[in-house]
Amino acid sequence: MTQRVLEVESPLLELEEKINELKIVNQTGKIDLSREIEALERKASQLKKSIYENLTPWEKVRLARHPERPTTLEYVNAMFTDFFELHGDRHYADDAAIVGGFARLDGQPVMVIGHQKGKETRENLFRNFGMPNPEGFRKAGRLMKLAASFHVPIVTFIDTPGAYPGIEAEERGQYEAIAQNIALMSSLPVPIIVTVIGEGGSGGALAIGMGDRVLMLEHSVYSVISPEGCASILWRDATRAEEAARALRITAQDLHRRGIIDAIVSEPPGGVHRAPHVVFGKLANIIAESIEELAALPSALLVERRYQKYRAMGEFVCAVENEERVPVAAGVG
Amino acid sequence: MSGFFDRLRSQRPKTTAQPGANASREIPDNLWVKCSRCHTAVFRKVFEEQFKVCDKCGYHHKLTAWERVSLLSDPDAFLEWDAGITPADPLQFGPDYQRKLEEDRQKTRLGDAVLSGRTLLANHPVALGVMDFAFRGGSMGSVVGEKITMLMERALSERLPTIVVTSSGGARMQEGIYSLMQMAKTSAARVRLQEAGLPYLVVLTDPTTAGVAASFAALGDVILAEPDAIIGFSGARVIEQTIRQKLPEGFQTSEFYLKHGFIDSVVPRKDLKSSLARLLGFLTRSGSVASVTE
Ligand SMILES: [Zn+2]
Numbered sequence: 001m002t003q004r005v006l007e008v009e010s011p012l013l014e015l016e017e018k019i020n021e022l023k024i025v026n027q028t029g030k031i032d033l034s035r036e037i038e039a040l041e042r043k044a045s046q047l048k049k050s051i052y053e054n055l056t057p058w059e060k061v062r063l064a065r066h067p068e069r070p071t072t073l074e075y076v077n078a079m080f081t082d083f084f085e086l087h088g089d090r091h092y093a094d095d096a097a098i099v100g101g102f103a104r105l106d107g108q109p110v111m112v113i114g115h116q117k118g119k120e121t122r123e124n125l126f127r128n129f130g131m132p133n134p135e136g137f138r139k140a141g142r143l144m145k146l147a148a149s150f151h152v153p154i155v156t157f158i159d160t161p162g163a164y165p166g167i168e169a170e171e172r173g174q175y176e177a178i179a180q181n182i183a184l185m186s187s188l189p190v191p192i193i194v195t196v197i198g199e200g201g202s203g204g205a206l207a208i209g210m211g212d213r214v215l216m217l218e219h220s221v222y223s224v225i226s227p228e229g230c231a232s233i234l235w236r237d238a239t240r241a242e243e244a245a246r247a248l249r250i251t252a253q254d255l256h257r258r259g260i261i262d263a264i265v266s267e268p269p270g271g272v273h274r275a276p277h278v279v280f281g282k283l284a285n286i287i288a289e290s291i292e293e294l295a296a297l298p299s300a301l302l303v304e305r306r307y308q309k310y311r312a313m314g315e316f317v318c319a320v321e322n323e324e325r326v327p328v329a330a331g332v333g
Numbered sequence: 334m335s336g337f338f339d340r341l342r343s344q345r346p347k348t349t350a351q352p353g354a355n356a357s358r359e360i361p362d363n364l365w366v367k368c369s370r371c372h373t374a375v376f377r378k379v380f381e382e383q384f385k386v387c388d389k390c391g392y393h394h395k396l397t398a399w400e401r402v403s404l405l406s407d408p409d410a411f412l413e414w415d416a417g418i419t420p421a422d423p424l425q426f427g428p429d430y431q432r433k434l435e436e437d438r439q440k441t442r443l444g445d446a447v448l449s450g451r452t453l454l455a456n457h458p459v460a461l462g463v464m465d466f467a468f469r470g471g472s473m474g475s476v477v478g479e480k481i482t483m484l485m486e487r488a489l490s491e492r493l494p495t496i497v498v499t500s501s502g503g504a505r506m507q508e509g510i511y512s513l514m515q516m517a518k519t520s521a522a523r524v525r526l527q528e529a530g531l532p533y534l535v536v537l538t539d540p541t542t543a544g545v546a547a548s549f550a551a552l553g554d555v556i557l558a559e560p561d562a563i564i565g566f567s568g569a570r571v572i573e574q575t576i577r578q579k580l581p582e583g584f585q586t587s588e589f590y591l592k593h594g595f596i597d598s599v600v601p602r603k604d605l606k607s608s609l610a611r612l613l614g615f616l617t618r619s620g621s622v623a624s625v626t627e
Contacts, residue, residue, distance in 0.1 A: 163374050165566075165567030165568075166575065166576055167584070170566060175550075176595055179546075179547045179549075179550070182548060183523060186517065187521070187524045202513060203544060203547045203566070206517060210527075222509075224506065224513040225504065225506055247509075248424065248510075260514065300473075313515075313517070314475030315475050315511055316475040316479055319419065
């Protein structure tokens with residue numbers, strides 16, 4: 001599905017290429033092109049801005065899946081120090097689609113956990129394209145419990161198309177593994193900070209995605225079902241994914257407006273992969289501040305607030321509150 | 334046993350006199366009923382006395398929520414909770430979706446895919462939630478999430494054991510991220526029952542998959558399943574397309590998950606109420622949880 005370049009980017013890339021050509025000519029010193037180059041660079045920067053401020057939901061899906069987009073371990077290595085990776089669920093196996101371990105943020109211990117995608121084919125096969133099996137979720141659950149026992153805050157990174165749909169995954173209780181993690185995260189007495197860095201794919205995302213603060217990168221997406229899956233179920237036509245992406249309201253902007261996530265982390269023009277260190281630095285600050293703020297709360301209050309936060313999610317019509325109704329015609333009288 | 338449908342008739346004349354479209358497709362309205370699995374014609378009265386279980390092949394036809402309540406409740410004991418909570422269309426999927434909701438409301442006489450309330454089960458007071466597959470495939474949107482959460486919160490404040498009978502294809506796609514968040518909301522409520530020492534029993538019925546399987550359905554203190562129900566996270570078709578292989582016989586059934594260790598017991602429908610009553614007996618004293626913990 002992904003490719004190196006989005007269609008929407010190509011005018012920009014063409015312009016950037018022309019500028020580079022002119023720069024080479026300019027360097028020869030035969031003609032002075034610096035004024036022209038300057039003008040074109042201004043134009044490129046405007047173009048960049050307008051392209052990335054007006055991405056459609058589907059273009060964001062494509063950008064969220066961009067093969068050059070930084071993966072969890074890149075964030076971990078750039079934002080934290082002293083990362084000590086911990087493996088295995090203690091029952092069955094180690095799942096490379098989820099990574100986790102201790103690390104330090106501004107010197108303070110944290111437990112980091114995230115989905116791990118690969119960049120190249122071989123790595124992607126090893127990481128199963130970031131689609132965990134039950135043992136991946138169980139490893140994450142184990143590490144979260146470990147963190148909570150020693151009062152260590154939890155930082156998670158979401159980047160998965162979803163839980164892996166496979167025979168063995170089902171045999172080993174994919175649904176149970178996800179449910180246990182969600183239940184666990186609802187009651188852990190330590191701060192949990194979640195960041196959606198790419199794709200937030202359904203239950204497989206939520207299984208490490210319940211938290212006191214949920215952040216999303218500007219061009220990341222978070223959805224109950226992939227746009228392709230939605231289109232093929234609703235309209236029996238996976239090619240209508242673009243339409244489904246719009247209908248599902250999966251962008252960071254939509255979810256922030258609806259109060260599902262707490263904040264959006266802006267990306268440089270062109271997406272996080274164009275200047276990852278800008279985002280790493282900014283995100284590290286936001287996470288550190290959030291942890292400091294949340295760690296100051298008594299743990300019972302922290303858990304209660306988290307409960308109420310999710311308790312309030314949902315949109316429905318409520319005709320009468322707190323009613324107790326005898327079934328029609330069952331008639332007590 | 335007999336009298337199950339008679340009792341239901343007296344309770345819900347409208348629902349049973351004109352059974353839901355789903356039910357009527359499975360069971361033509363005459364003396365004989367054709368089993369939707371083995372296609373044997375079964376005498377209607379026998380079929381109904383066996384709670385819509387085929388006496389030839391044992392297939393458990395889907396029950397409506399009201400039929401399920403009638404199966405599990407003592408006569409006239411059920412008091413519905415939160416009937417006034419009905420679906421919005423938060424993502425504005427539009428008139429087509431709203432028309433389908435309306436059709437399913439007519440068909441099931443439910444506001445959404447779950448019916449909840451307080452009842453007596455063999456004299457045990459319980460909070461009971463029952464899902465109905467005939468309403469949008471039992472899909473979980475904001476209403477299902479809210480009503481299951483309310484059920485558990487009421488059980489918490491009234492110190493009742495909770496029983497939930499699931500039947501769901503998963504998330505309500507038309508509610509997008511709100512559906513996903515119901516997994517978090519319901520699971521969190523379930524944890525509070527655990528912390529309060531209140532029992533939570535789950536009965537998985539055909540089908541229980543995806544978002545419902547991966548939240549409150551998987552979290553019972555005891556998990557029962559009806560025979561041959563489809564259970565799992567990913568749909569069979571998606572798995573087949575991913576791995577490009579045929580799925581093994583009996584994959585993702587109740588018996589499959591019993592074998593793999595995820596279900597406590599597979600219980601035929603005729604024994605369901607008595608099994609739940611026995612479990613409640615172990616988990617509560619003199620029918621009341623309050624006396625155990627207070
Ligand atoms: Zn049959």
